[in-house]
Amino acid sequence: MAVVEEIRASSEALLSAKAPRKPANMGQIIRWLLLFGGGILMVMPIAYMISTSLKWPHEVYNVNLIPVEPTIENYTFVLEDGRFYGWFINSIIIATITTICNLLFDSLVGYTLCKFRFPGRYIIFIAILSTLMIPTEMLVIPWYLMSQQFGWLDTYWGIMFPGLMTAFGTFLMKQFFETVPDDFIEAARIDGLNELQIWWTVAMPLVKPALAALAIFVFLGNWTAFIWPLIVTNSVEMYTLPVGLSGFGDEADVAWELIMTGAAISTIPTLIVFLIFQRFIIRGVVMAGLKG
Amino acid sequence: MATLSLRQLTKTYEKTEVLHGIDLSIEDGEFVVFVGPSGCGKSTTLRLIAGLEEATSGDIEIAGRVVNNLEPKERDIAMVFQNYAIYPHMTVRKNIGFGLRTAKMSRADKEARIDEVAAILDMTELLSRKPSQLSGGQRQRVAIGRAMVRDPAVFLFDEPLSNLDAQLRTQMRLEIKKLHQRVGNTIVFVTHDQVEAMTMADRIVIMKDGHIQQVGTPDEVYHAPANTFVAQFIGAPSMNMLQGVGAEGGISLPSGIQFRGPLAPNGVPLVLGVRPDDLHLDDGEPLVEGQVAVREPLGHETLIYVTTQGGEIIAKADGRRPPDVGETVRLRARPDRVHIFDAATGQAIR
Ligand SMILES: Nc1ncnc2c1ncn2[C@@H]1O[C@H](COP(=O)(O)OP(=O)(O)OP(=O)(O)O)[C@@H](O)[C@H]1O
Ligand SMILES: [Mg+2]
Numbered sequence: 047m048a049v050v051e052e053i054r055a056s057s058e059a060l061l062s063a064k065a066p067r068k069p070a071n072m073g074q075i076i077r078w079l080l081l082f083g084g085g086i087l088m089v090m091p092i093a094y095m096i097s098t099s100l101k102w103p104h105e106v107y108n109v110n111l112i113p114v115e116p117t118i119e120n121y122t123f124v125l126e127d128g129r130f131y132g133w134f135i136n137s138i139i140i141a142t143i144t145t146i147c148n149l150l151f152d153s154l155v156g157y158t159l160c161k162f163r164f165p166g167r168y169i170i171f172i173a174i175l176s177t178l179m180i181p182t183e184m185l186v187i188p189w190y191l192m193s194q195q196f197g198w199l200d201t202y203w204g205i206m207f208p209g210l211m212t213a214f215g216t217f218l219m220k221q222f223f224e225t226v227p228d229d230f231i232e233a234a235r236i237d238g239l240n241e242l243q244i245w246w247t248v249a250m251p252l253v254k255p256a257l258a259a260l261a262i263f264v265f266l267g268n269w270t271a272f273i274w275p276l277i278v279t280n281s282v283e284m285y286t287l288p289v290g291l292s293g294f295g296d297e298a299d300v301a302w303e304l305i306m307t308g309a310a311i312s313t314i315p316t317l318i319v320f321l322i323f324q325r326f327i328i329r330g331v332v333m334a335g336l337k338g
Numbered sequence: 339m340a341t342l343s344l345r346q347l348t349k350t351y352e353k354t355e356v357l358h359g360i361d362l363s364i365e366d367g368e369f370v371v372f373v374g375p376s377g378c379g380k381s382t383t384l385r386l387i388a389g390l391e392e393a394t395s396g397d398i399e400i401a402g403r404v405v406n407n408l409e410p411k412e413r414d415i416a417m418v419f420q421n422y423a424i425y426p427h428m429t430v431r432k433n434i435g436f437g438l439r440t441a442k443m444s445r446a447d448k449e450a451r452i453d454e455v456a457a458i459l460d461m462t463e464l465l466s467r468k469p470s471q472l473s474g475g476q477r478q479r480v481a482i483g484r485a486m487v488r489d490p491a492v493f494l495f496d497e498p499l500s501n502l503d504a505q506l507r508t509q510m511r512l513e514i515k516k517l518h519q520r521v522g523n524t525i526v527f528v529t530h531d532q533v534e535a536m537t538m539a540d541r542i543v544i545m546k547d548g549h550i551q552q553v554g555t556p557d558e559v560y561h562a563p564a565n566t567f568v569a570q571f572i573g574a575p576s577m578n579m580l581q582g583v584g585a586e587g588g589i590s591l592p593s594g595i596q597f598r599g600p601l602a603p604n605g606v607p608l609v610l611g612v613r614p615d616d617l618h619l620d621d622g623e624p625l626v627e628g629q630v631a632v633r634e635p636l637g638h639e640t641l642i643y644v645t646t647q648g649g650e651i652i653a654k655a656d657g658r659r660p661p662d663v664g665e666t667v668r669l670r671a672r673p674d675r676v677h678i679f680d681a682a683t684g685q686a687i688r
Contacts (some may be wrong), residue, residue, distance in 0.1 A: 159584040231486075233423035234388050238411030238440035 092313075100309040102240045120307040128306065132283055135288035138315065140202060140275075140286060141268040144209050148264045149257055156219030158243050161231060171220070177213045186277055193278055197335040200280045209268060215260050222256035223249060258326035264321045269312070287312050340414070340491035340524055341402030342387065342462065347396035349382050356382055357548045364526065364541075369518050372528045373535040373571075374545035379588050380528040383545075387526065388417050401491055409438065416485035417494040420501065424480045430456075431465040436465050436484040441488065455483045458520070460479050475506045478542070483516070486521070495527040511537055536560070544568050566684040569611050569677055575641065578617070580610040580626065581681065582646045589678065592594050593647040597625060598673065607681035614641065616675035617653035619661065624668035625676070626651055630661050644669065 075086045098106060099120050101113045108114070125128050159171050189208050190199075198204035226249050250257070275286040282290070291308040294301040364370050372380045373615035385391045387398055389410035398405050405413045416437065424433045434455055438448045456462045459479045469477055478498060479621040485493055495514075499507045515538050518525055527536055535542045536556045544551040544559060544567075552564040562578040563577075570576045579621045582589040588598040597610060612625065628646030640660035644667060645653045653669050661667050678687045 077385050227421060227423070229419040229423040230425065232388075232418065233419060234436070235390065236388060236410040236415065236417050237437045237484075237488075248425060252425075 070172070095306045095310055098303055099310045101303050103301065103303055120303050121311075124304055124307045124311065129282060129285075129290060130311075131286045133285050134312070136284065137269060137287040137312070138207055141265050141315075143202075144206050144268045145261050145264045147206075147210040148212060148215050149261060152215030152260060153219040153223075153250065154245065155211070155216045156221075157223050158250055159216070160220045160223040161226075161228070161249075174213045174216050180215075182273060186274060189274065190277055197280060200284050200321065202284075204278045205275050205284075205286065208274060209264070209271075212264070215264065218256060218260055219253065222253040226252050255327050258323035261323050264319055266316055269316055271294075339491070341399075342401075342492055342526070343397075343399045343525060344383070344387070345397040345399070347383070347386060347398065348394045349379070349386060349391065355394075355548065357386075358511070360550060362397070362543060362550065362553065366652075367522045367524055368612070369515075369525045369527065369538060369540045370543060371535040371539035371541075372461045372526065372543045372545060373530065373532055374551075375571075376530060378545045379548040380530070380545055381496055384417070384496050384526060384528050387413075387492070388415055388494055389413050414491040415494055416488055416490040416492075417496065418478075418481045418485050418498045420497040422477050422481040422498075422501075423470075424477060424484065426469050428468075429465065430461065430467050430469070430480050430483075430601060431661055432603055433469070433480050434465075434487055437484050437488045451487055451499075455487045457488070457682050458517070460482050474502050475510060478502065479513075486517075489521075489523070491524065493523050495525065495646060497529055498527075499529070500531075507534075514538065532574070536572070542572075544571060546571075562686070562688075563611075563677060566609060566611065568678045569686075575614050575652045577611045577613050577677070578651045578653075580651075582608050584608050591614040591626075591648055593627065595625065595627075597676065608687070609679040609681050610683075611677040611679060612671045612675065614652045614654050616671045617651070617669040618671070619653075619655055619667055620670035621668060622670055625671050627666065627668050630663050630665050630667055633660055633663060635660070 071161075093111060094306055097111050097113060100116045100118070101108075102115060102119070105114060133245060135220045155174070159186070185208065193199050193204045193207075198207065230248055230252070231244055239247065270288060272288045272292070276289045276292075278287055279289060282293075285293070287308065291305050291312070294304040294308065342364040343648075344360050344362045347357060347640065349357040350357060353616075360383060362370075372383060373437060374380055382391065387394050387400075389405065389408060389412075393406060394553065400413055400415070412428040425436070428436070435448060435452050438451065439449045441448070443451070452465075456465055459482065461476065461479055461483070464472065464476060464480075469480065472480065478501075481498065498514075499510050502510060510667070511534055514629070527534075527538060539556055541553060541555055542557045543553050544557050546567055552559055552568045554562070554564075557570050559568055564573065566579065580591055582597070584603045585596060586604065588596055589608050589610055590596050591610065617625070626648065628644040628651065630642050631650070633644045634641040634643075635657065637657055639657045640655045642653050642655050642660060644653060657663060679685060680687055
C-alpha cells in the first residue's frame with residue numbers, strides 16, 4: 047500500500063505540475079519514463095500470452111495486441127481436454143513436494159554448516175557451492191542413466207529427485223542463519239532442547255523471510271522446469287504442464303493459441319504461491335527494520 | 339540451591355591457554371561477581387560452568403557432583419545472556435515458559451509457575467506482548483524470568499546489564515540484588531564494571547589474563563587489595579601509586595619525604611598506594627606535596643589533580659572550599675590507609 051501511496055503522490059505531483067518550479071523535475075520525468083519503458087517491456091510477453099489465448103488460430107501470427115475477433119474457445123478446449131488436468135496435478139504435486147523438501151533439507155544443511163564447527167566443514171561448503179557452476183544440460187545425461195538403472199524413468203520420483211535439495215538454497219539458508227545470534231541457540235541448549243528442536247523452534251522461525259524467498263524460487267523453478275521432465279517422462283500421463291503444453295498441436299503446426307491458453311491458466315498457481323509467501327518477505331523486512 | 343566449586347580449571351582455544359588453573363569455592367546461596375578487564379576470561383569461565391564449552395582440564399562441581407561430562411541441561415543451571423537471548427517470535431509468556439519445555443510438569447503447573455515468576459518480576463500485564471513491544475529493561479526482566487522459571491541450582495549472568503543505560507542499570511542492579519535476597523539461589527554474575535561488582539556481590543572474584551587476582555568481600559578487595567592490579571581496578575577514581583624505596587622503618591619517596599609505615603626491607607623498590615578518598619589537605623607532615631593542576635567539582639566534593647614530583651596525584655577536597663588551581667597543597671593520609679606493594683611482583687606487603 048505504501049508503494050501505491052508513493053506512486054500516487056508523485057504521479058499526482060507530475061500531473062498537476064503545469065509549470066515545473068524546479069528544473070530538477072526533469073530528472074524525475076526521465077526516471078519515470080525509463081521505469082515506464084521497463085514496465086512495458088516486462089508486461090508485453092504476458093499481454094501477448096493473454097491476447098494470443100483469446101485469438102482464433104488463423105489470427106495467431108498477427109501481431110496486433112487486441113484480437114480482431116476475441117474468443118474464449120481456446121479456454122473451453124483446453125479445459126475440456128482431459129489431459130490438461132492430469133498435467134496440472136502432476137506439476138502441482140512435483141512443485142509442492144520439491145518445495146517442501148528444499149525448505150527442510152536446504153535449511154538443515156545450511157544450519158549445520160553455519161552453526162556447528164566440525165572438521166571439513168569449509169570443504170563441504172565449497173563442494174556444495176561448486177555444483178552451482180555445472181549447468182543442468184550437462185547433468186541431464188548422467189541423471190537419465192541413473193534413473194534408468196534405478197527404474198525411476200517415467201515416475202514422480204524420477205522427475206523430482208535432482209531438485210530435492212539445491213546448492214543455491216543451501217547457500218541462501220546458511221547466509222541467513224548467520225543472522226541468528228549464537229546466544230539464542232546456546233540459551234535453548236541450556237533450557238534442555240536437543241539440536242533438532244533448536245533448529246525447528248528457534249532458528250527456523252527467525253529465518254522465515256528467507257524460507258519464503260526460497261519457497262518462491264523453488265516452486266517457480268519446478269513449475270516451469272522443462273528439459274528434465276521432458277527427458278525423464280515417456281507417457282503422456284506423467285507429463286508436467288510445460289511438457290504437456292508444448293505438445294499441443296501436431297507435427298505440421300504448433301497450436302500457439304492453445305499453448306498460450308494453457309500457459310495463462312498455469313500462471314495462476316504461481317501467482318497464488320507468490321501472494322502467500324510475499325507477505326512473509328515483507329513482514330520479515332519490516333520486523334528487521336524495527337529491531338535495527 | 340547448591341555449592342559450586344572449580345578446581346584447577348583450564349581452557350585452551352586452539353593453542354592459546356586462556357584460563358590458567360582457576361580455583362574457587364562458592365557457598366550455597368552466595369552472590370559471587372566475576373570482574374576484570376575485557377578478555378580476561380570471565381565469560382569463558384561462565385561458559386565452562388554452564389557446559390557450553392568443554393574444560394581442557396580441571397573439575398567443575400555443582401552441588402557436590404562433578405559435572406564436567408554433563409550436558410548443560412543436566413547441570414541444573416540457568417544463564418542470562420548479555421543480549422538477553424529472548425526470542426523475538428514468541429510472546430513474553432512463551433519466552434518465560436521456554437525453560438519449562440522439557441520439564442516433566444503438567445500444563446497447568448507450568449502456567450502457574452510462569453504466572454508466579456511474572457508476578458515476582460512485576461510483569462504480569464506484559465505476558466502477551468512480543469519482545470519488540472518491550473523496553474530494554476523489560477526485555478532484561480523477561481530474560482531473568484526465563485532463567486528463574488526452572489528454579490535452577492545456580493544462576494549464571496553474563497554482563498546482563500551492559501546494554502542498558504546508566505539509570506536503568508542502577509535500577510536493575512538493585513532489582514537483581516533484591517531478587518537474590520528473595521529466592522536465595524547461588525548466583526555467579528559476570529561484569530566488567532567494578533561498581534556493579536562492589537554493590538551486588540557477597541564476594542568478588544577479580545580476574546586478569548586468565549588468572550584469579552583476588553577473591554574477597556567488597557570490603558576486603560577495597561580495603562586490603564592483594565596486589566597493585568586489584569588496588570587500581572577497584573575504586574574510582576583509582577588508587578594513586580607512588581614509586582619509592584624501602585628505608586629504615588618505612589619508605590622513602592622521590593620527593594625526599596619519608597613515610598613511616600609497615601616495616602619494609604631496606605633498599606627494595608616499593609609502590610605506595612593511597613586512595614583519593616584517603617588523602618586530605620593538611621598542614622601537618624605531608625605524604626605528598628604539589629600544585630593543583632585541575633579541579634573537577636562533583637558537588638559534594640571536588641576532585642583535585644595535583645602535580646607532584648612522583649607524578650600526578652588525585653585527591654578529594656571539600657566541595658565548598660576547594661583549593662585554587664595553581665595553589666600548592668600538602669596532602670596527608672592516615673598510615674593505616676596506605677597500601678604498600680612490592681614493585682617487582684606487585685604483591686601487597688602487610
Ligand atoms: N571461541 C574462541 N576461540 C578462540 N579464542 C577465544 C574464544 N572465545 C574466547 N577466546 C579468547 O579467550 C579470552 C577470554 O575471553 P572471554 O570472552 O572469556 O573474555 P571476557 O573476560 O568475557 O571479556 P569481555 O569483558 O570482553 O566479555 C580472550 O582473549 C578471547 O580472545
Ligand atoms: Mg564476556
